[in-house]
Amino acid sequence: xxxxxxxxxxxxxxxxxxxxxxxxxxxxxxxxxxxxxxxxxxxxxxxxxxxxxxxxxxxxxxxxxxxxxxxxxxxxxxxxxxxxxxxxxxxxxxxxxxxxxxxxxxxxxxxxxxxxxxxxxxxxxxxxxxxxxxxxxxxxxxxxxxxxxxxxxxxxxxxxxxxxxxxxxxxxxxxxxxxxxxxxxxxxxxxxxxxxxxxxxxxxxxxxxxxxxx
Amino acid sequence: xxxxxxxxxxxxxxxxxxxxxxxxxxxxxxxxxxxxxxxxxxxxxxxxxxxxxxxxxxxxxxxxxxxxxxxxxxxxxxxxxxxxxxxxxxxxxxxxxxxxxxxxxxxxxxxxxxxxxxxxxxxxxxxxxxxxxxxxxxxxxxxxxxxxxxxxxxxxxxxxxxxxxxxxxxxxxxxxxxxxxxxxxxxxxxxxxxxxxxxxxxxxxxxxx
Numbered sequence: 001x002x003x004x005x006x007x008x009x010x011x012x013x014x015x016x017x018x019x020x021x022x023x024x025x026x027x028x029x030x031x032x033x034x035x036x037x038x039x040x041x042x043x044x045x046x047x048x049x050x051x052x053x054x055x056x057x058x059x060x061x062x063x064x065x066x067x068x069x070x071x072x073x074x075x076x077x078x079x080x081x082x083x084x085x086x087x088x089x090x091x092x093x094x095x096x097x098x099x100x101x102x103x104x105x106x107x108x109x110x111x112x113x114x115x116x117x118x119x120x121x122x123x124x125x126x127x128x129x130x131x132x133x134x135x136x137x138x139x140x141x142x143x144x145x146x147x148x149x150x151x152x153x154x155x156x157x158x159x160x161x162x163x164x165x166x167x168x169x170x171x172x173x174x175x176x177x178x179x180x181x182x183x184x185x186x187x188x189x190x191x192x193x194x195x196x197x198x199x200x201x202x203x204x205x206x207x208x209x210x211x212x213x214x
Numbered sequence: 215x216x217x218x219x220x221x222x223x224x225x226x227x228x229x230x231x232x233x234x235x236x237x238x239x240x241x242x243x244x245x246x247x248x249x250x251x252x253x254x255x256x257x258x259x260x261x262x263x264x265x266x267x268x269x270x271x272x273x274x275x276x277x278x279x280x281x282x283x284x285x286x287x288x289x290x291x292x293x294x295x296x297x298x299x300x301x302x303x304x305x306x307x308x309x310x311x312x313x314x315x316x317x318x319x320x321x322x323x324x325x326x327x328x329x330x331x332x333x334x335x336x337x338x339x340x341x342x343x344x345x346x347x348x349x350x351x352x353x354x355x356x357x358x359x360x361x362x363x364x365x366x367x368x369x370x371x372x373x374x375x376x377x378x379x380x381x382x383x384x385x386x387x388x389x390x391x392x393x394x395x396x397x398x399x400x401x402x403x404x405x406x407x408x409x410x411x412x413x414x415x416x417x418x419x420x421x422x423x
Contacts, residue, residue, distance in 0.1 A: 015398035019373070046416060047401050050408065053415040054373040057351055059227050059257035062277060063270035066256055068249040070282045 006033055008040055018047030088206045095198025102192030109188060227258045233296060241291050248288060252281050255297055259304040265370045266308040267315075268359055276311050280304040301375055305385045309367070350414040357407040364388075365400030372397050 009030050016024035017034070024030060034041050230236060230251070239247035256277060263276035280303045291299060358366055358374075367386055371377045372393075377385070383393045408415070 011402050012395065012398040015401040016394065018401065019397065021394070043405070046405050046412065049416045050401065050404055051373050053350055053354055054369070054404075055376065056226070057265070057354060057374050058225055058261065060261035060264055061257055062260040063264075063274050066260070066274060066278050066281065068252045068256070068281060069245055070285050 006037075008037065009033055011043065014040055014043045015047055018044045018051060084205065085209050088202050088209070091198050091205065092202035095195045095200075095202055098191050098195030099199060100195070102188050102190075102195050105188030106192055227255055227297070229295070229297065230254055237291065237296050240288050243289070248285060251296055252284065252300070255300050256281075258297060259300060262301055262304050262370070262375055263308045265355065265358060265374060266305065266367055267312060272311055272315065273308070276308040277304060279307040279311070283307060298376075302377070302381065302385070305371055305375070305377070309385055312363070312367070346414070350411075353408060353411045353414060354404075357404050360407055361400050361403055365396045365403060368393055368396035369400035369404065373401070 006029075013024055013027070013030055017027075017030060034044060233251070236247045236251055240251055259277045259280055260273055263280070264270065264273035267273050267276060280300065283306070284300050284303050287303065358370060361369065364386075368382055371382045371385060372379070379390055379393055379397075382388075382397070383390045386393065388396075
């Protein structure tokens with residue numbers, strides 16, 4: 001029979017007791033009350049049964065097929081050649097860049113426009129003309145004006161006549177004729193060949209390191 | 215009453231016989247072992263997510279997220295039951311989705327008042343066997359869905375999936391006292407909601423005590 005002298009504890013305390021909460025278990029007054037109060041003991045019994053039932057709620061089949069493993073990059077990416085694979089793209093891009101610059105330069109040389117055209121066009125001519133051509137090399141305005149019309153015309157704006165006669169007569173006659181038609185082309189050709197080589201190497205690397213792609 | 219069928223859907227996934235070995239292999243990067251473990255526990259994960267979120271699609275999303283997180287974290291696995299570990303991850307993934315859904319009013323969670331409408335068909339493959347248990351589960355899940363969200367989360371994590379107060383507090387980013395109170399109030403509310411079906415759970419369990 002319920003004892004009327006002690007008031008019922010808060011129901012939350014009963015719920016804690018039903019959940020084996022250590023604090024509630026250690027609560028002497030609560031334990032004593034439960035021993036004598038049918039109402040509260042009944043609540044605890046209900047809640048304990050409820051917890052047992054909750055603890056056996058079944059697992060459920062997913063509503064759709066789930067992917068068990070996240071997609072990962074192919075093993076080669078993370079394998080021994082991973083660092084090499086990561087180099088492929090930069091190699092191809094660099095190669096393509098060099099190829100482009102090299103082609104533009106070479107095409108320019110083969111055509112009539114070139115930064116070096118003045119030097120290449122008149123290697124064996126008189127010193128004043130050759131000499132004057134070295135002025136415009138650094139001067140873009142002069143290079144555009146030097147297309148085949150004659151180097152003497154170009155030389156005029158580059159500097160005062162006194163400079164020309166005194167200055168670098170030996171240099172003018174010495175080096176430019178040797179370097180003549182081939183030397184200016186070399187840097188562009190080297191770029192062209194290096195670029196092509198890099199692109200080729202990059203493409204080859206890509207297909208050797210990724211057999212499944214082929 | 216027919217005997218308990220071992221393969222009944224109304225059961226919890228038991229640990230795999232070679233689970234420890236599988237876990238060790240998974241920890242060292244064996245994808246096959248990891249896949250085996252996840253496949254084995256995917257129903258447990260989905261069940262937890264469904265009970266927290268109340269929506270089949272969101273629950274599948276949460277379980278899927280949990281598998282990805284588990285894969286990322288498996289190298290740091292430090293022992294204990296694999297089931298508990300992956301359920302903790304699932305609880306976190308579900309709770310993240312819950313929070314996101316609450317911040318976006320357009321994708322509201324299903325109305326809890328719909329209650330029993332979308333309950334998973336627990337007993338469908340074998341409607342005659344364990345009909346009583348299946349009905350109990352159905353009522354329990356329906357009642358859980360009628361709880362306020364904070365109480366439901368706390369009760370599901372604690373009483374359905376056996377987390378302690380601290381784990382629930384960590385998962386829900388709540389204070390320990392708050393969590394205790396939610397659990398206790400949730401239990402009391404469940405008792406009220408299930409008062410009409412009391413015989414389903416009380417009679418049987420009382421025999422156990």
